[in-house]
Amino acid sequence: MADVVLKNVRKSFGRVHVIHGVDLAIEDGEFIVFVGPSGCGKSTLLRLIAGLEDITSGDLFIGGERVNDLAPAKRGIAMVFQSYALYPHMNVYDNMAFGLEMAKSSKAQIDAKVRKAARMLQIEALLDRKPRQLSGGQRQRVAIGRAIVRDPKVFLFDEPLSNLDAALRVQTRIEIAKLHTDTRATMIYVTHDQVEAMTLADRIVVLNAGRIEQVGTPLELYHRPANLFVAGFIGSPQMNFIPCTVARTGKDGVQAQLPDGGTVTVPVSSEGVRAGEAVTLGIRPDHVQLKGQGVLTGRIELVEELGENHLLYVNMGRERHLTVREPGDARHEAGQEVGLSLDGGFCHLFRESGEALPPLPGSRGPAPTSPDLNSTAA
Amino acid sequence: MSGAALQASAPARETMRGGRSALTRSRVRAAWIFIAPTLIVLALIAGWPLARTIWFSFTDASLNNLGDYEFIGFENYVANFDGEWFGLLTDPDWWRSAWNTVWFTLVSVSIETVLGIVVALILNAAFPGRGLMRAIILIPWAIPTIVSAKMWNWMLHDQFGVINDMLLRLGLIAAPITWTASPDTALWTVVMVDVWKTTPFMALLILAALQMLPGDIYEAAKVDGVHPVKVFFRVTLPLIKPALIVAVIFRALDALRVFDLIYVLTANSRDTMSMSVYARQQLVDFQEVGLGSAASTLIFLIIALLVVVTLVAGQVRMSGEAR
Numbered sequence: 001m002a003d004v005v006l007k008n009v010r011k012s013f014g015r016v017h018v019i020h021g022v023d024l025a026i027e028d029g030e031f032i033v034f035v036g037p038s039g040c041g042k043s044t045l046l047r048l049i050a051g052l053e054d055i056t057s058g059d060l061f062i063g064g065e066r067v068n069d070l071a072p073a074k075r076g077i078a079m080v081f082q083s084y085a086l087y088p089h090m091n092v093y094d095n096m097a098f099g100l101e102m103a104k105s106s107k108a109q110i111d112a113k114v115r116k117a118a119r120m121l122q123i124e125a126l127l128d129r130k131p132r133q134l135s136g137g138q139r140q141r142v143a144i145g146r147a148i149v150r151d152p153k154v155f156l157f158d159e160p161l162s163n164l165d166a167a168l169r170v171q172t173r174i175e176i177a178k179l180h181t182d183t184r185a186t187m188i189y190v191t192h193d194q195v196e197a198m199t200l201a202d203r204i205v206v207l208n209a210g211r212i213e214q215v216g217t218p219l220e221l222y223h224r225p226a227n228l229f230v231a232g233f234i235g236s237p238q239m240n241f242i243p244c245t246v247a248r249t250g251k252d253g254v255q256a257q258l259p260d261g262g263t264v265t266v267p268v269s270s271e272g273v274r275a276g277e278a279v280t281l282g283i284r285p286d287h288v289q290l291k292g293q294g295v296l297t298g299r300i301e302l303v304e305e306l307g308e309n310h311l312l313y314v315n316m317g318r319e320r321h322l323t324v325r326e327p328g329d330a331r332h333e334a335g336q337e338v339g340l341s342l343d344g345g346f347c348h349l350f351r352e353s354g355e356a357l358p359p360l361p362g363s364r365g366p367a368p369t370s371p372d373l374n375s376t377a378a
Numbered sequence: 379m380s381g382a383a384l385q386a387s388a389p390a391r392e393t394m395r396g397g398r399s400a401l402t403r404s405r406v407r408a409a410w411i412f413i414a415p416t417l418i419v420l421a422l423i424a425g426w427p428l429a430r431t432i433w434f435s436f437t438d439a440s441l442n443n444l445g446d447y448e449f450i451g452f453e454n455y456v457a458n459f460d461g462e463w464f465g466l467l468t469d470p471d472w473w474r475s476a477w478n479t480v481w482f483t484l485v486s487v488s489i490e491t492v493l494g495i496v497v498a499l500i501l502n503a504a505f506p507g508r509g510l511m512r513a514i515i516l517i518p519w520a521i522p523t524i525v526s527a528k529m530w531n532w533m534l535h536d537q538f539g540v541i542n543d544m545l546l547r548l549g550l551i552a553a554p555i556t557w558t559a560s561p562d563t564a565l566w567t568v569v570m571v572d573v574w575k576t577t578p579f580m581a582l583l584i585l586a587a588l589q590m591l592p593g594d595i596y597e598a599a600k601v602d603g604v605h606p607v608k609v610f611f612r613v614t615l616p617l618i619k620p621a622l623i624v625a626v627i628f629r630a631l632d633a634l635r636v637f638d639l640i641y642v643l644t645a646n647s648r649d650t651m652s653m654s655v656y657a658r659q660q661l662v663d664f665q666e667v668g669l670g671s672a673a674s675t676l677i678f679l680i681i682a683l684l685v686v687v688t689l690v691a692g693q694v695r696m697s698g699e700a701r
Contacts, residue, residue, distance in 0.1 A: 052600065052601070072600050077601065079598070079601045085595050087598075088617065089613075089616045098599075098602065099603065099604065102602065102605065102608070146598075
């Protein structure tokens with residue numbers, strides 16, 4: 001068990017800077033997920049922690065010890081690779097035992113560890129098989145088993161579920177969550193899949209272009225994104241963004257003027273905000289309400305039925321689109337004109353720099369608050 | 379129910395003949411048409427000379443009059459006249475050349491395999507100028523054997539050779555060594571030149587195998603803390619083994635019929651004579667087409683036997699690994 005601390009960690013490949021000074025403190029036993037679009041540096045950051053890449057500058061501490069110059073094997077970590085990285089010519093047993101032979105464990109100790117891990121992962125029946133005789137899910141279990149037998153202080157997962165089909169992904173995800181509950185080891189998990197990030201993480205680290213955009217619990221990130229990038233990245237379908245201008249600021253928040261004339265008062269801090277300033281209003285598809293007379297009107301372009309809910313893609317003219325999610329089956333058809341109203345309590349405002357205006361205390365949080373600050377002028 | 383099924387299958391059966399559908403038959407026909415040219419060419423350039431050589435080995439044909447010969451059965455191989463044994467199998471020179479060939483093959487291929495692995499591992503590592511090194515290392519293999527053998531012949535010359543000169547200057551030897559003439563050094567000299575020439579070939583085949591290996595397992599081994607030497611013997615070597623076996627078979631077959639290198643370096647010296655050199659000597663120098671053909675036939679049989687053994691052993695091992 002150990003905490004992991006990164007202090008101003010940078011990584012360059014030649015003249016290309018990949019990680020631009022990352023500061024992060026991961027607590028002992030925490031499940032941290034690195035998430036971000038491809039090329040954001042999340043895998044590189046994981047490989048820096050693993051020791052598979054050298055840190056260009058900055059410090060990395062695992063369990064209080066500076067490990068910049070320690071070989072991967074001496075950092076007390078175990079890594080599960082996206083491609084499983086099993087030794088193709090060894091059977092499952094040897095794949096798990098191979099790393100232990102170096103640790104000067106006795107044959108009996110190794111055997112006990114391998115069999116315990118195999119029992120835990122329900123791959124006891126496969127111990128004599130070669131990797132090529134296993135399915136993708138079974139291979140991934142062996143890869144996880146190989147990490148477990150090392151009894152590491154920190155588990156590192158590099159997109160471990162990417163090569164699995166949807167059903168298996170859900171199942172393995174649950175097993176990894178269980179593994180975390182059982183071992184209470186620190187886990188660092190890289191993924192581009194935000195569902196994995198939301199479901200597994202104690203805290204999520206959103207990375208973009210080699211920088212940390214925001215660190216927080218899944219619901220913090222969902223309800224209080226720190227900037228436009230996080231707001232757009234977390235949540236599916238994506239948050240709707242509407243360019244606005246600030247009409248008025250006050251104690252009750254910032255009143256934003258929509259392009260079509262309507263206004264929405266959003267309960268966010270108005271500190272430093274001037275009237276007339278350009279801002280972006282963000283609202284999740286779930287929070288847009290269909291109303292005969294709304295602040296916005298548009299024509300439905302496409303209806304997607306998902307069973308438990310449905311998505312409406314609304315064209316509001318001038319190349320602007322809005323996604324609306326409504327429960328149950330669709331009651332509208334493509335081509336219909338609809339009015340949309342925006343609940344200010346569910347809206348986010350972002351300044352031109354992309355930074356979010358902080359919500360007023362008690363106005364927004366993990367549990368949706370009552371829309372008493374809602375003042376939808378029409 | 380079953381009656382209907384039988385009736386339904388009856389027309390289907392009509393289109394089949396000998397268990398093959400019309401489509402399969404046309405595919406088989408196309409396959410034969412495509413491989414026929416190859417088969418014909420092979421029969422002409424490989425089959426016919428081989429058959430003729432085997433036939434001559436049972437005759438008393440001579441090079442100065444190839445048209446006039448008699449069938450003499452196995453007398454070229456072994457025969458008994460008045461209680462004395464004659465023939466190829468009783469000729470100590472033949473056995474000497476057979477042993478030379480086997481020794482040459484074992485020693486040179488072993489050294490080339492080990493050196494080839496070392497060179498391939500070096501070329502597989504990332505370092506500046508790797509592309510240039512890969513090209514340079516191939517030069518010995520690219521030079522025709524006759525040329526490189528002649529070149530080495532001069533370098534190894536006992537009086538004017540640069541190698542003796544260098545060793546003398548360094549004080550490593552007191553007197554010039556007759557590298558290719560002395561029985562103690564001749565065969566080793568041949569092996570050395572062959573290693574110089576053929577190691578690049580081995581290195582290239584092994585390098586190709588190394589580049590096929592997945593990189594992630596080496597990272598996994600790094601995280602597991604496995605020592606690089608152990609990774610080589612437990613991971614790399616088993617994974618390149620199939621390619622290594624193919625490379626060794628290629629080289630062994632080449633080495634078993636070695637001719638040009640030995641002939642240029644040491645001519646007909648008994649100390650280094652290989653089976654091919656022996657066969658040439660009988661055929662050309664002694665005009666004994668029958669005896670020479672018998673020697674050639676034996677070389678063919680020995681090599682064919684070794685190929686079959688290796689292939690069977692390789693297949694057994696492969697199928698053993700699959701399950």
